[in-house]
Amino acid sequence: MLFxxxxxxxxxxxxxxxNWLMRRAGDWRLIMLLVAxxxxxxxxxxxxxxxxxVSAMLNWGVGRLIVAQPGRRARLWxxxxxxxxxxxxxxxxxxxxFLHGVSSALAGAGLGVGLKTLDIILPVxxxxxxxxxxxxxxxxxxxxxxxxxxxELTFLMSxxxxxxxxxxxxxxxxxxxxxxxxWLGRGxxxxxxxLILWGLVKKTVIANELGMHLVDPVFNDPSRHxxxxxxxxxxxxxxxxxxxxxxxxxxxxxxxxxxxxRFPANFNQPYRASSLQDxxxxxxxxxxxxxxxxxxxxxxxxxxxxxxxxxxxxxATMLLGGLWHGASVNFLIWGALHxxxxxxxxxWGLVRPAxxxxxxxxxxxxxxxxxxxxxxIFFRAKTFGEATDFLGRISHGQQGAFIALPWxxxxxxxxxxxxxxxxxxxxQLGRRLSQAPFWVAGLLVTLVLLVVEGLRGAGVAPFIxxxx
Amino acid sequence: MSHGLPxxxxxxxxxxxxxxxxxxxxxxPDTRRQSMGSGLGWAAQAMVMSSLAxxxxxxxxxxxxxxxLPVTRLSEPVVALADGWHDAAGRLGLxxxxxxxxxxxxxxxxxxxxxxxx
Numbered sequence: 001m002l003f004x005x006x007x008x009x010x011x012x013x014x015x016x017x018x019n020w021l022m023r024r025a026g027d028w029r030l031i032m033l034l035v036a037x038x039x040x041x042x043x044x045x046x047x048x049x050x051x052x053x054v055s056a057m058l059n060w061g062v063g064r065l066i067v068a069q070p071g072r073r074a075r076l077w078x079x080x081x082x083x084x085x086x087x088x089x090x091x092x093x094x095x096x097x098f099l100h101g102v103s104s105a106l107a108g109a110g111l112g113v114g115l116k117t118l119d120i121i122l123p124v125x126x127x128x129x130x131x132x133x134x135x136x137x138x139x140x141x142x143x144x145x146x147x148x149x150x151x152e153l154t155f156l157m158s159x160x161x162x163x164x165x166x167x168x169x170x171x172x173x174x175x176x177x178x179x180x181x182x183w184l185g186r187g188x189x190x191x192x193x194x195l196i197l198w199g200l201v202k203k204t205v206i207a208n209e210l211g212m213h214l215v216d217p218v219f220n221d222p223s224r225h226x227x228x229x230x231x232x233x234x235x236x237x238x239x240x241x242x243x244x245x246x247x248x249x250x251x252x253x254x255x256x257x258x259x260x261x262r263f264p265a266n267f268n269q270p271y272r273a274s275s276l277q278d279x280x281x282x283x284x285x286x287x288x289x290x291x292x293x294x295x296x297x298x299x300x301x302x303x304x305x306x307x308x309x310x311x312x313x314x315x316a317t318m319l320l321g322g323l324w325h326g327a328s329v330n331f332l333i334w335g336a337l338h339x340x341x342x343x344x345x346x347x348w349g350l351v352r353p354a355x356x357x358x359x360x361x362x363x364x365x366x367x368x369x370x371x372x373x374x375x376x377i378f379f380r381a382k383t384f385g386e387a388t389d390f391l392g393r394i395s396h397g398q399q400g401a402f403i404a405l406p407w408x409x410x411x412x413x414x415x416x417x418x419x420x421x422x423x424x425x426x427x428q429l430g431r432r433l434s435q436a437p438f439w440v441a442g443l444l445v446t447l448v449l450l451v452v453e454g455l456r457g458a459g460v461a462p463f464i465x466x467x468x
Numbered sequence: 469m470s471h472g473l474p475x476x477x478x479x480x481x482x483x484x485x486x487x488x489x490x491x492x493x494x495x496x497p498d499t500r501r502q503s504m505g506s507g508l509g510w511a512a513q514a515m516v517m518s519s520l521a522x523x524x525x526x527x528x529x530x531x532x533x534x535x536x537l538p539v540t541r542l543s544e545p546v547v548a549l550a551d552g553w554h555d556a557a558g559r560l561g562l563x564x565x566x567x568x569x570x571x572x573x574x575x576x577x578x579x580x581x582x583x584x585x586x
Contacts, residue, residue: 006529006530006532185482185507188482188507189511191481193511250479253480262478264473264478265478405579406576407576427479430482438514439514441517442516442518446518450525450526450569451565454565
């Protein structure tokens with residue numbers, strides 16, 4: 001079930017009514033929301049629900065064992081729990097990729113052993129809920145989170161707004177909210193509505209239009225297009241993936257807000273970043289902070305070690321962050337590009353001559369946006385060869401068709417413009433909307449939805465991050 | 469209110485609704501109840517209002533959704549109802565907003581660059 005559909009609209013209205021009618025019902029409210037989340041998830045494939053339940057039970061069990069047996073045994077349970085989560089992820093996401101690699105290596109060595117792949121279907125959102133499972137067992141071990149009851153943890157991992165594409169919510173952020181009576185202030189409700197509407201505009205208008213009319217045609221057959229088209233398609237993809245993914249996060253935060261839950265922000269105008277380090281503080285914040293806390297600091301030692309080891313840790317974190325997106329060489333290269341540039345920025349910060357004037361902010365922004373855009377080409381292309389071929393055609397100034405029209409270029413401009421608006425625009429709009437009577441707010445919402453309905457083309461493409 | 473997520477970390481947090489400020493008001497817990505009541509009532513009424521208006525003015529979505537249902541004995545009357553309502557809404561001029569935006573969007577999508585050769 002996709003957010004921008006009529007089926008989801010009906011589903012959400014029903015859940016909203018039940019949620020608030022049951023606001024004093026304690027655990028029964030959570031049970032209702034849990035069942036609703038399973039229905040939502042089962043809409044993609046009912047078998048995935050079982051995996052979700054097994055994963056939640058596994059993490060709950062590990063959490064209990066950690067609390068029951070403190071000391072060295074707790075550490076062993078922690079390691080077992082983290083590995084169990086990683087094995088689930090590895091099986092569904094990387095098994096076939098790994099087998100293909102082994103098959104090719106054996107064939108290269110003259111050992112033509114036929115290893116059979118399983119053609120495993122990737123459960124939607126598996127990367128997100130396994131990361132939440134890992135953060136739960138680590139946080140319980142570290143004492144950052146109280147152990148949750150089975151119902152609470154299953155709810156935390158299954159709650160439908162963030163289930164399939166984040167944000168990755170921390171147990172310490174959500175568990176206390178489950179133990180309180182839900183609350184909905186008028187400003188919070190209005191801001192939630194603004195987030196949902198803005199998310200719809202970004203997804204169904206900007207991202208879909210760019211995808212259908214520029215990015216997909218150009219990336220699917222770059223040989224037919226001119227260098228101008230290729231450059232605009234690369235810029236277009238930068239905007240498309242931002243609008244697509246941040247739209248999902250905005251809608252997830254807004255939907256959870258209307259049900260009385262506060263989710264953290266996941267994007268903060270990332271293309272206004274003036275360095276790559278700054279970019280990662282603004283892009284997919286819940287994942288980047290997860291990688292920082294649980295991988296870079298916890299496993300790889302962070303920055304409190306020798307410079308050489310810090311650089312290796314930084315590079316490895318980004319490499320694994322790339323691999324998290326999927327089993328593909330291109331994702332590894334995407335991670336390596338980001339990791340390499342982050343290491344360069346760190347080293348430059350150390351060797352930079354003291355008297356050298358600081359580069360203006362606009363130059364930093366231009367540099368960061370272009371580094372990120374080049375990396376996105378590897379992210380979007382299917383193979384390494386396709387990506388290098390794409391870049392080669394740009395550098396050679398290839399002649400060919402030019403399909404970019406003012407409309408699609410306008411969408412790129414709109415996507416870029418919203419990076420430079422006021423940072424609290426959502427809150428400002430929310431405050432204004434909350435001051436309007438309900439019927440005015442209702443009519444405004446209707447008007448925006450009607451315009452979105454008219455502007456969007458036929459159908460709704462799935463969110464890009466569903467594949468991760 | 470002891471939310472684990474610090475106030476201001478969520479995009480739906482407005483400074484004037486910060487829990488500390490609510491607590492410090494004379495009315496105490498009642499204020500929060502009042503605030504919750506008005507927020508919930510306001511949101512629920514706005515959503516009902518918007519859903520009804522969409523049912524009237526966006527019969528496209530209803531008809532599209534019905535057309536995508538699997539063909540069964542149960543779906544037939546739903547499809548007939550949705551198509552009938554879409555036709556009726558068209559005759560009443562209720563589809564005008566979506567139709568006009570759609571027509572404008574189609575024209576804008578096709579608009580060429582100035583001085584472009586046809």
